[in-house]
Amino acid sequence: MVSLLIKQVGLAKKIDPGAAVRQWNDWKWQMRHAVRDIPSFEELTGVHFNREERRELEKTIEHFPLNITPYYLSLIDTADMKNDPVYKQCFPSPEELNVEKCDMVDPLAEEEDSPVPGITHRYPDRVLFLVSNVCAMYCRHCTRKRKVGNVDYIPDRETILKGIDYIRDNPSIRDVLLSGGDPLMLPDDYLDWILSELDNIPHVEVVRIGTRVPVVLPCRITDDLVEMLKGHHPLWINTHFNHPKEVTPASREALRKLADAGIPLGNQCVLLAGVNDCPQIMKKLFQKLVQNRVRPYYMFQCDLSEGLSHFRTSVSKGIEIIENLVGHTSGFAVPTYVVDAPGGGGKIPVMPNYLISSATNKVVMRNYEGVITTYTEPDAYKAAKCDGNCQACHLQHDDVSSENEVGIARLLSDRDETISIIPSNNRRIGRRYDA
Structure with missing residues (x-):
């Protein structure tokens, strides 16, 4: 902790000779002095890249900008920089310019599922x-x-x-x-x-x-x-x-x-x-x-x-x-x-599998140690079925959603007659309509 504080004070003086602890703890000062180019990074860390490395880094930040707060910069271990987890998260790598066939600009389709901007x-x-x-x-x-x-x-x-x-x-x-x-x-x-x-x-x-x-x-x-x-x-x-x-x-x-x-x-x-x-x-x-x-x-x-x-x-x-x-x-x-x-x-x-098997009244599971155990299901349990008529239900609840279930929940629903979910391009189903 003490060594980090000393490092941060020294970094603040490099950035602004008149800086004090008060400035370092001012978020607006931090943003004004954020590192946005390779020469500034080199000057503040004492790390220097050769000409080829600098050229590749400059190409990278043309596509994906560089911006590091002095605070986060102070967490980098420059003695083992290439393996440092902070460095890897904040400093550009030429590998960012490698675009694989599976890569997408908007992989989660956030723009496509956007009814209004934002x-x-x-x-x-x-x-x-x-x-x-x-x-x-x-x-x-x-x-x-x-x-x-x-x-x-x-x-x-x-x-x-x-x-x-x-x-x-x-x-x-x-x-x-x-x-x-x-x-x-x-x-x-x-x-x-x-x-x-x-x-x-x-x-x-x-x-x-x-x-x-x-x-x-x-x-x-x-x-x-x-x-x-x-x-x-x-x-x-x-x-x-x-x-x-x-x-x-x-x-x-x-x-x-x-x-x-x-x-x-x-x-x-x-x-x-x-x-x-x-x-x-x-x-x-x-x-x-x-x-x-x-x-x-x-x-x-x-x-x-x-x-x-x-x-x-x-x-x-x-x-x-x-x-x-x-x-x-x-x-x-x-x-x-x-x-x-x-x-x-x-x-x-996506989680590990803990349920190994099941029978009519018993499930077999394993724990984190590898111990395999069983749980006996009740013989007398009568599952409550839901037809959507909450007024007639013996369970006490209110403010129940009237929206229809989707996906697997729809297949499990007692109030929906859907028995399968079929992809729109299923060839077998398509042949039924072609016949």
Whole structure:
């Protein structure tokens, strides 16, 4: 901790000879002095690239801009830079210019599922609302590299209002996720206005904010910001720690302020080759997070965005990591491992198999140790069937959704006669109509 503070003071003096601790902890000072070019990086770190390396790096940042906060820069271990997880997440690599056949500009089809600018409506009861394209730092593994830093994607007040109107006009939407960019990079009063507009929509039950600020710019979590956010409960925040090295005294203080304000905190990490593709690293990360009142929420498989192939691991590596977490650490320290399906299919959980087999009244399972056990099902259980007539149901409940089920839930429904889901291009079914 002391050595990091000394390093940060020295870095602040390099950037601004008159800088004091107060400036270092000023998020606006951090943004004004963000590293945006190779010479600045070399000057501040003392690392120098040869002519060929510099030329390849310059080509990379022409396509995918460079932007590193001094704070995050201070976490890089320059003595082992090429293996450093912080360096790999923030500094460009020529490998980003390798575009594989499977890579896509918009792998999650967020634009295709966008009824109005800024809104992605994929799931029945919730929407993604992109309210900013500004980030404190440009992560090299970002799934929205197509947007970040691009002036064509800056949502103005008129665009924000269109998104709010869409949410207001669709009563099925009960959950709004603010993302970007990073919503916490907006001015306090502007974010306060957006949250107030959403608060005034009766059917919006909860608002979430996705942010990496506690990781890359923790001093942005000011007392004024926290006081403003406290006025908009129920509000949830999901942050994005990928490595235990990112959990520093400064980030812990930012998390403390948010948690003390009554804001539930979650974390969405991304599985990244050469950064955190190790069961022990991930276990340490998740244990550090819960120690700071952050619930590991998702562990994402790296998306098929352009230029990310060098970050992608096999899905089996992710399953191996979960296998080393379940039973080996607290259950609330185990995230759900998901693949965000290309083409907009949404998040698909991918977990180890624990159910081995089943019979009429018994299931066979295994635990994390490899112990195989059975669970006897009740003989007298009479399943409650649902025909949609809630008034006649003996179970006590109200405010039941009248929407029809979709997907597998539709096949399992007692009130729907669908017996199979058939792809539109199924040849066998096509021959029936051709006959």
